[in-house]
Amino acid sequence: MTKRTLLQFFHWYAPGEGKLWHEVSERATDLKQLGITDVWLPPAYKGASGADSVGYDVYDIFDLGEFEQKGSRSTKYGDRNAFAAACKTLQENRIRPIHDVVFNHRMGADEIEEVVVRRVNPEDRTQIDIEEFTACAHTRFTFPGRDGAHSKFIWDKQCFSGVDVIEDPDETGVFKLVNEYGEGQWNEEVDDELGNFDYLMGADVEFRNNAVYEELKYWGRWLSEQVPVGGFRLDAAKHIPAWFFKDWVGHMRDTIGSDLFVVAEYWHPDMETLTSYLNLVDNQLMLFDVALHHRFHDASKQGGDFDMRTIFDGSLVSSMPEHAVTLVDNHDTQPLQSLEATVELWFKPLAYALILLREQGTPCVFYPDLYGASYSDTDADGNEQTVDMPPIDCLPKLIEARQKFAHGGQTDLFDDPSVVGFVRHGTADMPGCVVMMTNADVGHKTVALGPDHADSVFIDFLGHHQSHVQTDEHGVGDFPVAGGSVSVWVRNVAT
Numbered sequence: 097m098t099k100r101t102l103l104q105f106f107h108w109y110a111p112g113e114g115k116l117w118h119e120v121s122e123r124a125t126d127l128k129q130l131g132i133t134d135v136w137l138p139p140a141y142k143g144a145s146g147a148d149s150v151g152y153d154v155y156d157i158f159d160l161g162e163f164e165q166k167g168s169r170s171t172k173y174g175d176r177n178a179f180a181a182a183c184k185t186l187q188e189n190r191i192r193p194i195h196d197v198v199f200n201h202r203m204g205a206d207e208i209e210e211v212v213v214r215r216v217n218p219e220d221r222t223q224i225d226i227e228e229f230t231a232c233a234h235t236r237f238t239f240p241g242r243d244g245a246h247s248k249f250i251w252d253k254q255c256f257s258g259v260d261v262i263e264d265p266d267e268t269g270v271f272k273l274v275n276e277y278g279e280g281q282w283n284e285e286v287d288d289e290l291g292n293f294d295y296l297m298g299a300d301v302e303f304r305n306n307a308v309y310e311e312l313k314y315w316g317r318w319l320s321e322q323v324p325v326g327g328f329r330l331d332a333a334k335h336i337p338a339w340f341f342k343d344w345v346g347h348m349r350d351t352i353g354s355d356l357f358v359v360a361e362y363w364h365p366d367m368e369t370l371t372s373y374l375n376l377v378d379n380q381l382m383l384f385d386v387a388l389h390h391r392f393h394d395a396s397k398q399g400g401d402f403d404m405r406t407i408f409d410g411s412l413v414s415s416m417p418e419h420a421v422t423l424v425d426n427h428d429t430q431p432l433q434s435l436e437a438t439v440e441l442w443f444k445p446l447a448y449a450l451i452l453l454r455e456q457g458t459p460c461v462f463y464p465d466l467y468g469a470s471y472s473d474t475d476a477d478g479n480e481q482t483v484d485m486p487p488i489d490c491l492p493k494l495i496e497a498r499q500k501f502a503h504g505g506q507t508d509l510f511d512d513p514s515v516v517g518f519v520r521h522g523t524a525d526m527p528g529c530v531v532m533m534t535n536a537d538v539g540h541k542t543v544a545l546g547p548d549h550a551d552s553v554f555i556d557f558l559g560h561h562q563s564h565v566q567t568d569e570h571g572v573g574d575f576p577v578a579g580g581s582v583s584v585w586v587r588n589v590a591t
Contacts, residue, residue, distance in 0.1 A: 098133055099498055100357070101452070102194065102460040106138040108150060108427040109471035109483075110173075110463070117174035120182035128189040130492060131499040134357060135186055136194040136329050136460070140171065140179050144204025147172055150427075151196065152331065153298070155204040156239050157315050158246040160322065165241035166204060183323040192326025194357060195319065199312060200332040201298035202251065205234035211253045213262060214280065216270040221282060222291035224272050231262040233273075235299050246318065249311045257282060257302040258295040270295055277304040285376055287334035287364065296335045303340045313347050320352045327357030330381070334362050338376035345380045359383065359421045363428075363435065365390055367415055374419055382458065385412040385420045389437065392424055392447040396440035399580075400536035403513045407450065417456035424448055425462045431483045432473045442580055444488050445558075446533045449582045452498040453531050454518065455506040459498070466491055490558045490582075497557055497584050501529035515539030515577065530554065532575050533582035540576040547571050554585040564588070 110116055120135065127135065142159035143149025146166035151173075159165055161175040169175060174182075183193045211233045217223035237251035254275050261268050274280055282294035283303060294300065303309060319325060328348070330341060341360065349356050358381050362373055365387035374381065388411040395402040413420035424447045428435040439447055444465060451459040463469070464485040472482045503526035509517040514536035522528030530543055545552075549571040555564050561583045567573035577583045 098131070099502065100133050100458050101131055101495060101498060102134045102136055102359075102421065102458060103127065103132045103466065104136045104423075104426060104460055104462050106136075106173075106427065107430055107462070107464050107469055107485075108433050109469065109473065110138070110150075112147060112172040114170050114172075114174035114178060116172070117178035117182040121178075121185040124182075124185045124189045124191060128191055131495045132191060132461070134192045134194050134326060137182070137196060138173060139196045139198050139331075140173070142166055142171055152198055153203040154198045154201065156237070156242060158318070159239070159242055163239075163241040163245070165239065180323050187324040187326075192357060193324055194327045194329055194359075195325060196331060197316075197328045198331040199301060200335045201296055201300055202237060202256070203298040205236055205251075205299065206238045206240060207236035208232045208234055208263065209236050209253050211235060211259075211262075212274040213259070213271040214274060216258070216272050216295070218270045218290070220291040221270065221293070221295060224280065228274055231267075231271075232264045233259045233262050233271075233299070235259065235273075247311065247314070249307070251299075251308075255302055255305055255308050256299040257304075258300040260295075260297060273302075275302070277302050283337040285338040286336065287362075287369070289334070293335050294337075296332055300335075303337055309340070309343075313344060316344065316348050317351050320348075325352055325356070327359075330358065330360040333360035333373075333381075334364060338373060342377040342380065345377070349380075357382075362386075365410070367410065367412065370412060371416070374416070379419065382419050382421050383412060384426075384460075385422045385457065387411045388413055388420075388422055388451075389424070389429065389439075392439045392443065392450075393429075393437040395535060396443035396447075400514060402535055404516045404533075404535055405510045405513055407516075413451075413457040420457040421460050422451035422457040423460040423462065424451065424465065426460075430462075430464065430469075430485070432475060432481060441486070441488075443535070445490050445494070446535065446582045448488065448491055448494050449531055449533060449584065452494050453502045453520065453529065453584065455502075455520070461491070461495065490560070493558050494584070497529065497586075501527050501557070501584065501586050504528050509541055509543065512539070512541075515541060517541055517543075517575070517577075519543060519545065521545075527587060529557070530573075530575050530585040531582065532577035532585065534577050535580060537579045538576065539579075540574055542572065542574050545571040545573065549573075549587070553588045555588050556583040557586045558582065558584050 139151025147168035287293040408414040468487040504521040517532040520528040
């Protein structure tokens with residue numbers, strides 16, 4: 097059985113001009129051969145910045161690059177036909193398209209409305225002024241370029257819970273919309289950062305409005321009729337009430353397919369918080385392992401001073417592996433982005449070995465680590481910076497090794513602060529491997545593999561170590577690893 101391996105097929109600075117959907121189609125066959133089973137695609141619908149939109153400034157979820165809106169017909173990644181072709185080509189190669197769902201906020205409204213608002217303390221969102229006043233806000237979305245195609249739903253002030261810009265008076269901040277829903281309070285079952293983290297940006301969606309709720313369910317069903325859907329990545333889940341995704345995901349599984357893969361971006365490292373959230377959504381979702389990502393970041397920065405025995409401490413994959421999507425980096429953590437906490441280049445092979453070859457968790461590979469990326473942007477101080485993210489040379493081999501050798505039970509060898517490893521023991525039909533790594537100098541471990549591996553020769557599948565390992569008559573061998581490196585030792589007959 098092919099092991100689920102997710103690829104995030106984009107990054108924040110992915111090239112525009114409609115290139116990405118074509119690239120997905122072009123690479124689909126190679127991805128299948130490599131061992132990728134699921135491809136996470138960027139938001140496919142029209143953003144407020146049109147052809148320049150990465151996809152998270154949501155304007156029209158029913159415009160998949162089909163209508164002249166926001167200055168372009170195509171999205172940054174291509175038009176509707178190219179998007180549909182990419183999804184179909186993935187499906188033909190038995191790769192599941194995972195669609196990015198951004199529900200929390202809307203931007204680029206078509207009309208201004210008069211609204212009633214209350215000012216909110218942005219540092220403590222539970223502090224909402226009693227005083228109400230009228231103002232104007234960008235809250236009416238009529239989608240004139242689409243002219244009612246696919247959906248006739250009009251979004252107005254009853255569809256939103258808050259905004260960050262008002263006119264007459266002209267102010268920026270956080271403003272609670274006073275309408276029919278919530279009695280002037282934010283949604284519950286959201287993250288408690290800043291008191292209540294319902295509001296994020298733009299025109300914040302009011303999920304308590306039943307018409308909104310039904311429209312978002314309709315959109316999910318509609319999308320599955322347009323393109324193949326293997327699952328969803330849910331954006332900004334900590335800002336959306338858990339009850340909504342509990343119901344929405346259940347509805348999608350009932351109407352599209354019970355085997356949908358769904359992972360939520362609840363960007364929080366605390367296990368108690370994540371456990372509570374999973375309980376609220378009836379454990380229907382997987383979550384990104386934020387804590388493990390930060391452990392990788394810290395380990396890469398500290399080098400030999402980091403105790404590798406603690407690499408999984410506090411991680412989701414160590415406590416709830418069946419709900420953990422493990423990652424090394426993503427579009428938010430890459431250099432010059434909002435959650436920048438990049439894992440240093442030297443450590444990435446070790447990190448990928450830890451998520452790809454172990455028994456626990458579902459790994460997610462990041463596009464620049466597989467194919468590379470170069471881009472420029474301004475940093476926090478307003479200075480122009482150029483970033484080069486070279487591909488990780490051994491990553492294709494690690495993905496291949498996941499499918500070929502990451503089988504059977506697992507024995508951890510985490511008994512040294514620098515040199516650690518683990519054994520995948522294989523099955524009756526599939527081979528295993530011995531994974532060794534160190535964040536310091538060269539190292540080795542003596543490993544007893546048992547009589548089934550007596551008098552056997554092992555080679556490093558990654559080619560980082562050119563020697564071979566000969567086990568004795570009891571199946572015991574001494575497995576080395578180069579300094580600051582990782583080796584995947586497999587029996588030479590298995591290759």
